[in-house]
Amino acid sequence: LCSTYDGNEQIQEAKANLLVQQYELFKMKEDEDIGTMFTRFQTLVYGLRVLKKSYTTSDHVWKILRSLPQTWRPKVTAIEEAKDLKKLSLESLINNLKSHEMVLKVDEPLKKSKSVALQSTKTSSKALKAKLV
Numbered sequence: 001l002c003s004t005y006d007g008n009e010q011i012q013e014a015k016a017n018l019l020v021q022q023y024e025l026f027k028m029k030e031d032e033d034i035g036t037m038f039t040r041f042q043t044l045v046y047g048l049r050v051l052k053k054s055y056t057t058s059d060h061v062w063k064i065l066r067s068l069p070q071t072w073r074p075k076v077t078a079i080e081e082a083k084d085l086k087k088l089s090l091e092s093l094i095n096n097l098k099s100h101e102m103v104l105k106v107d108e109p110l111k112k113s114k115s116v117a118l119q120s121t122k123t124s125s126k127a128l129k130a131k132l133v
Contacts, residue, residue: 012051016053019047019048019053022044023045023055023063026041026044026063026067027067028067028068028069034094034097034098034101035098037064037067038064038094041060041063041064041067045060057089057090058086058088060090061085061088061090061093064090064093064094064097065079065080065085065093068097071104072097072100075097075100079093079096
């Protein structure tokens with residue numbers, strides 16, 4: 001009975017360590033929206049809580065902000081400057097990010113239609129002078 005219990009404890013510790021590692025390395029995926037990312041994050045946090053490994057709400061807020069892709073950097077900076085991150089709830093953060101995501105999705109077709117590719121050509125200075133004369 002004792003060895004069975006120790007085995008279970010050892011397995012639980014290994015699971016907890018794996019979840020802690022997943023938490024530390026957590027990043028939003030390229031093709032993911034905020035809702036999907038947050039669901040994945042909550043599942044991870046719940047697993048940690050079950051195994052008696054927990055973080056503060058403030059830790060979660062920081063983790064989510066740091067997990068966002070580079071394109072979100074201006075929004076992250078704005079949130080950091082405007083909000084007290086120690087008091088910010090996860091619900092408030094996620095709602096803020098979802099509303100920004102809607103703006104990004106509306107702007108996305110505009111960016112695609114405005115992009116213009118210019119092709120450069122190599123011209124020597126003599127050829128350029130000849131064209132000007």
